[in-house]
Amino acid sequence: MALDHGQLSEHRNYLFRYAMLQLRDESQAEDVVQETLLAALQASFSGQSSLRTWLTGILKHKIIDLIRKKSREPGLPDDFSDVADSGDFDGLFEANGHWTEADFPGAWDHTAQAIEDKQFWATFERCQQLMPKRVALVFSLREVMGLEIDDICKRLEISATNCSVILYRARMALRLCLEKNWFGTAGEAR
Template identity: 30%
Template sequence: MDVTNENPKTLLENWVNQFSDELYCWAFYKTSSKETAEDLVQETFLSAFHKIDTFQGKSQPKTWLFSILNNKVIDYYRKSAKTTKQTFSLTENSGFELSEGMFNTYGCWKSNDVKAIWDQEEELLDNPEFNEVMQECMEDLPQKWKLAVTSKYLSDKDTTDICQELEISSSNYWQIVHRSKLLLRKCLEIKWV
């Protein structure tokens, strides 16, 4: 498709008429907010107008517009996560708060309803963006907790050796690991789109 011969304003008007509804439906599906979806679609068309000279027609206009919209959605959630991040920090107290009420006095789960954190665990580990966010979350853990988790899961050290290095008991170690996992999950829920 050769767009160089068309007036950019006319071309964009045609695209707005053709694709607005579909873009809005997708943005609403992704954000569950009418106002946010409308804003994101408007930003998509504005961005498309400013970048229209880079559109070479190697893909369909609809595909190009959806690509822009998807980036706008990602940016929207990243901005939201930064705002939320300021109100949540990965501290030992946060770990205690997250785990409080999950165990009985014997240290056993109160409920057997312990669900997997992610259904697509293997796919996430192959995603470079996910791994970057995971690394950020790991770095935010309290130092001793980060050492416990990395020693166990990244260095594959024996629990006894880890406990000796950290000078903690075995039960304390397992509490730290569990609370670290809860903090990591919370961090990923906040930062990962």
């Protein structure tokens, strides 16, 4: 099915927000959204999924292509040295690796409802934006884009151990931020 500009423009803001969350660069986000919309105009939409889902799939591939291209260019730091000091989570655990009683994650009773809630996703995005840029990039590549750790390591030229540490720190930082800013310290929503 051929699409027109009007059908695509309805999804432009959503695509731009999605790209900004992944890239954190307005001009790059704008570029990949424009490439996505152009590709959609040139392709044939089969209607097997929703238009937004189809466009998001195209956008994901455009973002991955951009990240691949950027990782080949000089100037992308490859040491991830700022990750080592991005957060200390040792105080959350006992010597045996279990959560300390005071820091045990609260019950997230409203999780199913929160997933549907736009405010939750706005909070999630703010929490992700608080992460160091490269930590957020690795997190997005793994958890949002669904890339395997080996692929991430090849693209960013980091070791699997380093990648795992970055993902651990990103998940912990996200968990703490959501506990504080969404679920509250006692596990109650807002």
